[in-house]
Amino acid sequence: MANIEELFSESKVSVPKRTEVEVPEGLQDNLLVTTVSGFIDSIYNWARSNSVWPLTYGTSCCAIEMMSVGMSRFDISRFGSEVFRATPRQADLIITAGTITRKMAPALVRLYQQLPEPKYVIAMGACTITGGMFHDSYSVVQGVDRIIPVDVYVPGCPPRPEGLLHGLFTLQRKIRKEKLLARGAISKYHDSQVRDVDEKTGLIIK
Amino acid sequence: MAELPIKPGDEKLAAYFARKEATAAGKDPDEAEKAALAKFGITTGAPEPVAAEAAPAEASTEDSAEAELVEEVPPPPPKTPEAKEFFDAAKFNVEELAKDAAGTLMYQVQLADLVQICKDLKSQRKFNVLNFMTAVEYKEAYKNILRLESNKHLEAVVLKVDLPKNNPTMPSLTDIYPSANWQEREAFDMIGLSFEGHPNLSRILNPEEWEGYPLRKDYIGPLDELNQPITYALSS
Numbered sequence: 001m002a003n004i005e006e007l008f009s010e011s012k013v014s015v016p017k018r019t020e021v022e023v024p025e026g027l028q029d030n031l032l033v034t035t036v037s038g039f040i041d042s043i044y045n046w047a048r049s050n051s052v053w054p055l056t057y058g059t060s061c062c063a064i065e066m067m068s069v070g071m072s073r074f075d076i077s078r079f080g081s082e083v084f085r086a087t088p089r090q091a092d093l094i095i096t097a098g099t100i101t102r103k104m105a106p107a108l109v110r111l112y113q114q115l116p117e118p119k120y121v122i123a124m125g126a127c128t129i130t131g132g133m134f135h136d137s138y139s140v141v142q143g144v145d146r147i148i149p150v151d152v153y154v155p156g157c158p159p160r161p162e163g164l165l166h167g168l169f170t171l172q173r174k175i176r177k178e179k180l181l182a183r184g185a186i187s188k189y190h191d192s193q194v195r196d197v198d199e200k201t202g203l204i205i206k
Numbered sequence: 207m208a209e210l211p212i213k214p215g216d217e218k219l220a221a222y223f224a225r226k227e228a229t230a231a232g233k234d235p236d237e238a239e240k241a242a243l244a245k246f247g248i249t250t251g252a253p254e255p256v257a258a259e260a261a262p263a264e265a266s267t268e269d270s271a272e273a274e275l276v277e278e279v280p281p282p283p284p285k286t287p288e289a290k291e292f293f294d295a296a297k298f299n300v301e302e303l304a305k306d307a308a309g310t311l312m313y314q315v316q317l318a319d320l321v322q323i324c325k326d327l328k329s330q331r332k333f334n335v336l337n338f339m340t341a342v343e344y345k346e347a348y349k350n351i352l353r354l355e356s357n358k359h360l361e362a363v364v365l366k367v368d369l370p371k372n373n374p375t376m377p378s379l380t381d382i383y384p385s386a387n388w389q390e391r392e393a394f395d396m397i398g399l400s401f402e403g404h405p406n407l408s409r410i411l412n413p414e415e416w417e418g419y420p421l422r423k424d425y426i427g428p429l430d431e432l433n434q435p436i437t438y439a440l441s442s
Contacts, residue, residue: 103411103412139427142433203428203430204432
């Protein structure tokens with residue numbers, strides 16, 4: 001998200017300050033640790049970014065494009081993400097393909113919390129980014145980043161399969177820049193961004 | 207030995223075997239085939255090879271079968287619809303509305319008569335399907351709309367009933383049409399109609415403890431962090 005913050009700072013728009021990713025106290029100036037971890041990071045992240053397994057999660061028409069990406073014409077398996085898992089415990093990534101309603105929001109939050117770290121979210125389509133054409137609906141969550149943290153936004157209604165592939169590349173670039181030592185801080189940041197939605201009333205829990 | 211019933215296609219088999227036996231015995235296969243076909247009442251003019259004869263023979267049998275089918279089912283004679291007959295004969299206080307675009311009969315019925323009308327239509331006139339039930343809010347009243355269909359007569363009728371705004375309650379039709387169960391739950395969920403005698407009148411689309419009825423004209427949805435507008439302040 002650093003890039004987005006820079007963009008906003010150039011246009012002089014203030015955004016809420018996000019949690020800084022921190023290295024543990026004792027290890028910050030340790031030359032050995034930083035050198036070795038930098039070496040390991042590059043290999044580890046390269047391997048990890050080429051096998052991002054998505055969760056089978058689609059709530060409306062964007063899911064059709066997501067299926068199309070999985071089929072032979074666009075073939076997301078060229079980039080190591082063809083293994084759509086049926087359970088969040090085996091997945092790294094949620095592609096929120098479709099409108100998220102207030103009734104679906106608790107389920108999405110629960111799925112996100114069941115993903116093991118490191119976990120990523122691609123917000124696919126106008127509905128999950130801003131609410132889209134349901135911008136004044138009583139029942140639609142106006143942007144999935146209000147309930148879970150989002151890594152990559154893929155706009156479109158729905159986006160073409162190439163768009164989703166581009167979103168995946170963007171996510172891969174992001175993964176390759178991550179630091180192993182910052183894993184704990186990223187995890188804390190993820191937990192801090194999750195908002196609980198009440199299953200019975202469909203409202204956010206204070 | 208009892209004779210087996212003759213099936214379509216038997217004559218081709220008979221002709222085939224007759225030709226085979228005749229060729230094996232050194233006789234003329236065409237004559238043997240002709241004789242075999244004659245037993246089935248088929249006379250062929252010039253002797254032709256079986257393969258060439260098969261295709262047109264098949265086509266002709268199909269054509270004749272089709273022709274018979276067409277003759278068996280004549281076009282149905284024009285007839286007054288069952289629903290119209292029913293409402294003309296019965297002494298219910300109904301008002302016939304204009305037909306809809308598909309030509310379906312529509313009736314405005316009284317709330318008190320609704321259950322009896324549905325019972326009679328189902329038992330006497332075989333309107334055995336509740337196609338859908340929906341509800342609309344008008345200025346003066348809520349309107350519940352039912353479309354009944356008959357599989358026997360292949361026709362439909364639409365019933366409309368007014369429910370007062372202060373107490374939109376009507377008797378449940380689940381005893382007559384079990385498919386009304388979920389339709390009534392939806393009408394309860396979205397418009398707020400109440401159905402007396404429904405086995406499980408709870409919300410079906412919205413969350414269980416949702417407040418208000420979203421398709422009412424005066425409905426205002428909830429406002430919380432899931433849908434309140436975000437404004438980015440420009441920093442100078």
